[in-house]
Amino acid sequence: MEQDYDGTVYPDAEPASRFAGVPDGFARLWTPHRIAYIERGAASSDGCVFCTAPTLSDEEALIVHRGRSAYALLNLFPYNSGHLLVVPYRHIATYDEASADEVAEIGEITQTAMRVVRRTSRSDGFNIGMNQGAIAGAGIAAHLHQHVVPRWAADANFFPIIAQTKALPRLLGEVREEIAAGWPSAV
Template sequence: MDRLSDSSVGDARVAGDADGIDGPVRVDDPSYLVGVPDEFQRLWTPHRMVYIQQGDPGHEGCPFCVAPTLSDEDALIVARGEHAYALLNLFPYNSGHLLVCPYRHIALYDDATPEEVAEIGSLTQTAMRVIREVSHNDGFNIGMNQGAVAGAGIAAHLHQHIVPRWAQDANFFPIIARTKALPQLLGDVRAALADAWPKGDA
């Protein structure tokens, strides 16, 4: 390895190089860094490129507007009401992670009508009871991210998260490996929740 002096490379250092010596290395040869490990693990998710490439899909391409036009199985819808519906999150934090959405393409909670607010609340309560019955969870995280700056993945269409939590669900996977272990396939979760949903209850 052709090493440079500390003064010529500044802070450019790679720990544990081929010689087993820590210290400054050449930075004018990018090929040296090929294959050098770092502290991050990679979970490749090319299916999410659609969100990156398209940005805000708008009303026509909004997944929460499209979902109600599909079958419950295809859209992962658990229950349909008059003004809102509940479906599984395609990228769940925990198994059984539901979203409650109004049919209407609105962005913010204060854009919702009293009827939509009431049904979002009713669906949320029923979802909690059904998830608890099916999954025997210990608690919930419930909330809305309002706007992209607040973390909303699809900011243009209002949606409320209902995330079941268990006492032991914060293990080393998400903390160290930034990975969630999900024990059930989405289709199986949808079927279990839909079967347990009270008939005729939005």
């Protein structure tokens, strides 16, 4: 006996669970770019992911810009396409530990990131912020990082509310290439 989503009962039907590909109540979204994060781990075996990222190639680490004391890379778990993180190279946890040079460059990179993302993706606005400490929502609390999240007038839909799924229309590698190519040579 099988029951449909609207409650209709089919006494002679085989259970749907016996067939491959039948929905099982889980929302699935194809995200091949995340395999690098899974294989490497949120914090690599070498330690901090933000300390390890600069030792990798720009493509592998999704870095779009390297500065003197800070760099910008794509977030592996983006809220929207083009979600960047601005990170000091030095392993510090909070904003008040940053030197004046680090604060200045984080600000410069953030401003440039906004200009580049606005130009390359025509975003309508941005959410910018830092979560300081695990209690404040920092996923990686041990290493300071600032979020630069592009927003569009129509970027909200029912997925996050109903299906607890965020649809991202572009692969991270494509977004990284576009933003890196749009970054000015001298900041």
